[in-house]
Amino acid sequence: MHYLLNPWPWYVSGPLIALVMALLLYFGKTFGMSSNLRTMCSIAGAGKFIDFFKFNWKDQIWNLTVVLGSLIGGYIAVKFLSNDSVTNLNPTTVTELQIMGFKNPGITLVPNEIFALDALASPKALMLLVVGGLLVGFGTRYAGGCTSGHAILGLSSLQKPSLIAVIGFFIGGLIMANFIFPLIF
Amino acid sequence: MKFVKFLLIGIFFGIVLVKSEAVSWFRIYEMFRFQSFHMYGIIGTAIASGILFLQISKKGYIKSIKGANIFVPKKEKGLIRYIIGGIIFGFGWALIGTCPGPMYILLGAGVWSMLIVIAAAILGTFIYGILKDKLPH
Numbered sequence: 592m593h594y595l596l597n598p599w600p601w602y603v604s605g606p607l608i609a610l611v612m613a614l615l616l617y618f619g620k621t622f623g624m625s626s627n628l629r630t631m632c633s634i635a636g637a638g639k640f641i642d643f644f645k646f647n648w649k650d651q652i653w654n655l656t657v658v659l660g661s662l663i664g665g666y667i668a669v670k671f672l673s674n675d676s677v678t679n680l681n682p683t684t685v686t687e688l689q690i691m692g693f694k695n696p697g698i699t700l701v702p703n704e705i706f707a708l709d710a711l712a713s714p715k716a717l718m719l720l721v722v723g724g725l726l727v728g729f730g731t732r733y734a735g736g737c738t739s740g741h742a743i744l745g746l747s748s749l750q751k752p753s754l755i756a757v758i759g760f761f762i763g764g765l766i767m768a769n770f771i772f773p774l775i776f
Numbered sequence: 777m778k779f780v781k782f783l784l785i786g787i788f789f790g791i792v793l794v795k796s797e798a799v800s801w802f803r804i805y806e807m808f809r810f811q812s813f814h815m816y817g818i819i820g821t822a823i824a825s826g827i828l829f830l831q832i833s834k835k836g837y838i839k840s841i842k843g844a845n846i847f848v849p850k851k852e853k854g855l856i857r858y859i860i861g862g863i864i865f866g867f868g869w870a871l872i873g874t875c876p877g878p879m880y881i882l883l884g885a886g887v888w889s890m891l892i893v894i895a896a897a898i899l900g901t902f903i904y905g906i907l908k909d910k911l912p913h
Contacts, residue, residue, distance in 0.1 A: 601814050604796030605821025611789045612822075613829045616846050617838075618781060624877035628901040635898075643905035656779045658880050660786015665884030667787065668794035678800050681811040688805070700794070700882065701801040701873065706889045717892070719871060724879075724893040726868025728900025731876055733911065734861030735851060738875040741862075742819060745851060747826025752851035752858050759862015760869060761808075767870035768808030 596674040612744055620653055623740035625731040627651070627658050669700075691776035719775075734759060790881045799881050801873030808870050857913040 599607075612622040629644065630651040638645035678697035688696040693704055703710060710716040731737040734756045736745060742760065745753020796818055797803050807815035832838055833846035840846055869875050872893055874882060879897065883890040904911075 598797050599792075599795040601796065601817030602821055604792060604798065605818045605823075606825040607792045608789075608796075608798075608818065608822040609825035609829060611785060611792065612826055614785050616833075616848065617840055618785075619840050619842060619844070619847070620782075621849055624875070624880075625901075628876060628898050629905075631898050632902050632905060637902055637905060641902075641905045641908075643908050644902075653779060653782045656782040657786035657789065660783040660788075661790035661793070661877060662786075662880045662884035663783075664787040664790020664792075665794055665799070665881035666790075666886070668791040669885040672791060672795065678797050678802055680802055680806055684802070684806045684809060684811045687809070688802070697800075697802050700797075700799055700885060701887055705872075706801075706887050708888060711889065711892075720889055720892045721896045723868045723872030723874075724896025725900040725903070726864055726871065727875065727879075727893075728868075728897030728902075729904045730861050730863070730865030730868055730900075731897075732861070732901045732904040734858050734865055737865065737877070738869075739877055741851075743822050743826060744848065746823045748830050748848040749827070750851050752854060755855060755858040756862040756865075759859045760866040762859075763863035763866020763868075764804075764808045764870040765866075766863075767867045768805055771867075772805075772870070 595672060597676055598678065608743060609747070612739075612747065615657075621740075622744040623654070623736055624658070624661075625737040625740060627654055628728055629732060630655060691773075693776075730763070789877070790884060793878060793881050794885060799874065799878040799885070804870065804873040854913055857911070860912075 615622050630648045633644040633646060633648040680697045685696045693702050696702070705716050705719055734741065736753070736756060738760070741753040741756040746757060793799050798815065798818055803812070803815055806812040829838070830846065830848065838846060874890070874893065876897065879890050879894050883894065
């Protein structure tokens, strides 16, 4: 029980993520979470104006079901499979974030300064959520996949486009975390 | 009933991503600052296991439930869309610390603000759909 409730080590977690990918392939599907964003546009009726969203979204219900499951899984993990252990971050990371104004790095899954409901009163936090979401939603479709479709499935199947996309993910992420972040916070 | 297996896979996926701390905003920040091996370990072992699975299935030892070969869709050839789209995605990933899987998982974990992120991500995808034909690919 102790092992289950504590955070799981990387060498257990990685293969389990690959197992998710393998199960989906076994059932004749594919691993790609960002496709659901396109499906939701289609369900909302975007196909009436734009051909990109004109497809039979009912074929994607299986993937929306994975989304629903992951939501339930997130609830179960936090509610029943967690103890009060904190994320074992590098002390340098913690100090760095504290200097930038984040009070309790690693105590929660996400910083309250951006994600807590009372943080929404600050235009800055609200803007970060919206801009971040827009960038992820736009970028993932432009690149034709996200961490699951490109980094896990694409690289596992040794596809060059996915390698290029993942290099792009990291160029963007490194620039944001190392150069833009210090300007924002 | 045929969707039950996908619901279960999703539940498993959500649990794994929370317990591995891959949904932690702080872990993503730490990764992009090269201050921890944790996330690289997760992604690296996931890919290594994935390669192993796909190589074994390629040799015909693993078939799909219908008895067919394991099929992985091929990504279209290209460069600009992958590098530019990738960089834009990376900006967002580092900024809000979540990619398109963890946004739902964190919502389930009680982070209600994710509703705003998800709505914005759907809008971002919609904007791409509008601009698609004008963008270099």
